[in-house]
Amino acid sequence: MRINFWYISSFFISVFVLIPILTVFSSFFENTSNYYQVLKDTFLLEYILNSLILLFSVLILTFLIGTGSAYLVSFFEFPFSNFFKWALILSFAVPPYIYAYSLTAFFENYGTAFTILKSLFGEANYNQSIPKFDGLFGAILSISFSLYAYVYVLARASFLYQPQNLIDLGKNLGFTKFKTLYSIILPAARPAIVAGLSLVAMETLAEFGAVDFFSINTLTTGIYNSWIAFDDLAFANQLSFFLLLFIFALFVLENFSRKKAKYHMNSRGGFKQKQKIKLSGSKSLMAFTFCFLVFFLSFLFPLIQMMYWTIKFPENLIDLQITKLLINTLYLVVLSSLFLIIFALISNYGNRVNKDKTLNILSTLSISGYAIPGVILAVAFITFIAWFDESVVKTYGFLSIKKVFIGSILGLVIVYFIRFYSLAFNGIKSGYEKINISVDESSYLLGYSKRKTFMNIHIPFLRNSLLFVFILISLEIIRELPITLILRPFNFETFATTAYISASEDLLEAAAVPSLFLILIATSFIIVTSKYILRDNYE
């Protein structure tokens, strides 16, 4: 084993990220049960059932919307198909909880739909005939329309890779378009689609804002409630066990399909630029309508609803300290992504030069933070610091460290780091995989040190990956809710927390302004970098 700077740094980064994750596990073995087992068993069943219904419904919807739209824009030409190509990723800018606010605002009794009907057809009680999208159904819609873009982006990338010969083969065999899709295109893209769906699945299981807004008891909100409201760690333990079981299964699935995807992408012998089929007439109209509907429902609808409310209740715009919120949000984004990227780079490089099994396993485990709901990480972090403070720091007569970590930017950034480390690590890893190892060897032959190879050769090569990682992290942090909510310092708000707090106090109109700004900022981030997210050729 070669022990060097890179080895030690990657080792410590991985261990550091793992600590709170281990705390989550260990703290679940404490026993402080205080209410009735019979009731708990009914709860448990309800939570698992709700989580499963939510999970599978979202998976089905995101699969249909994501692959459907990716298929249309990758293989066909129809009016605005080039516009939809990037417009369909804008839904990333709308977090599920803001979608949930919009759904409620529009469909509730005397909501926006009522106003529209009234102004069109005059006074009447339309409430009975307006469908209500709340509860579990509302949550399914909110999450699906916000997350389908994961499937869309990955499926589209994979479609673009599919060699034209394969599709030609289908044509020669006399396959219909549907048969080609069903028996050639989809199976070939399966690993990418599964990877997208497992991301959706993890986000769905971890989803807090929208599910909490519709007060649905899932495993995640159940853990939050039994832990936070009832101090019942034993029950939280049981729930987490099931949640982690689900997540573990997904994790394995995702890793598995990622490996396959890699294998798949490397085999692009005889790659031929694909020719898009030009659609006309009713087919073209159908393709356009599908994409427009997805775009409208996922992005325009929440955007317009929030704009409408901002205009209808302008006093909320005046009351909000927008510049301050903007600075706070960007501050967190820049600081966190800086640390994430630097450490993920070091760790990746350490793995690359050392090729050590222990290190490899450690870093694989350390990225599991993404699978643990933010709510749980935040509370585990507080628990860990409190324990460490009581049993280590104070025992040795030092001053309490709680204030340094709890309710400070430092603590906030640390927990973001743990939660989003996998995004940074994997993003950079996939960039690294494209740099052949022989590049390193040539560099050493030329007498470059490891550090020089890293600084002068790898970093320039990785520039695009780094930018992509930065955007992913930024979007996550702009939208992040539970961690920020629990750990932020005094007098420190972001757009996300302001929106959430207004909404939870039955001041949905006041939530519109911060929501609108959140969407606009995230959108501008996406637009600026859309060409990196949607690279047409992956060279």
Next chain:
Amino acid sequence: MRKISILTLITSLFVSSFAIANEVNVFNARHYKADGELYSKFTNMTGIKVNLINGKSGALEKRIISEGVDSSADLYITADAGRCGAMDAKGTLQGGLTSKAIKDAVPASFRTSKWVGIAKRARIIYYSPERVTGAELSGMTYEGLADPKWRGRLVIRKSSNIYNKSLVASLIKNNGKAATAKWAEGVVANMARTPTGNDRAQIMAVAAGEADIAVANTYYLALMLSGKKGAEQQEAAKKVKAFFPNQNDRGTHMNVSCAALVKGAPNKANAVKLVEFLLTPQSQEHFTNNTFEFPMIDGVSPSPLVVNNLGLDFKQDMKTKLASYGKNQAAAVEVMTAAGWK
């Protein structure tokens, strides 16, 4: 040297200020805009800076508990006596809200030495005058919500809602747990729909014809009538009427927004000053006119919107101690869950 300056830079990025200031730290679960305005007034008057951490009560409570004696929290302000009571039960509060100004202002059943009510609200029944007759409502009580005549006609929030927990806790206090368990089953049988939405959504369900009666807090109707929620909701609010239950016995169920003194508060004296300030007539007037709550103190009138539309002359339950809401909370959750109240 360069390393040191980088280190300083990084440290300064994280640490905003460690200076000890004349301040008071409030963990705030009440997020009315009007409250922020009051805090600014307090700062202008006394020079004491009010630091806020806003959040949902559960998360704030967890943080206060985890931080223990080192907690930076001085005051915990939240919108239900059940929450202050529960925090007290966990041993996270301390006595000290016992100044003459506080005792003179707040009736004894609405305070303990560790927390005091700062504004009142009642949880009442709203009904549709078109579909509910005066005879049906005559002598109506909370207990009467379980009467089979309301089958399929009642809407109320989920059992996880704190206002419901406190209401049911007060029923347990007055009628006992067994009777309340039976009552909860009757209420569930009467529900027009599976509980969903907030208090305002219950009122709108009556206005929209989904149900005939609803249970919700007083200030919501006033809020809708004020037009702050838009013209549609203002219209909707006019279609429902308020009814104060239990007028012939103990009176209508009252609850408060409360301020609790946290154990280990670093700025205890300032915290007491802030509570006293919130109980002055000018602060109380500010509450009543903006959040449409009832004043905690005598001599201040509720907002005209409340007086004209809800009425003022109703018998408040001054007998049931608010501290019992926290004490009976677990039992309340248990009876509601057992009854299948979602």
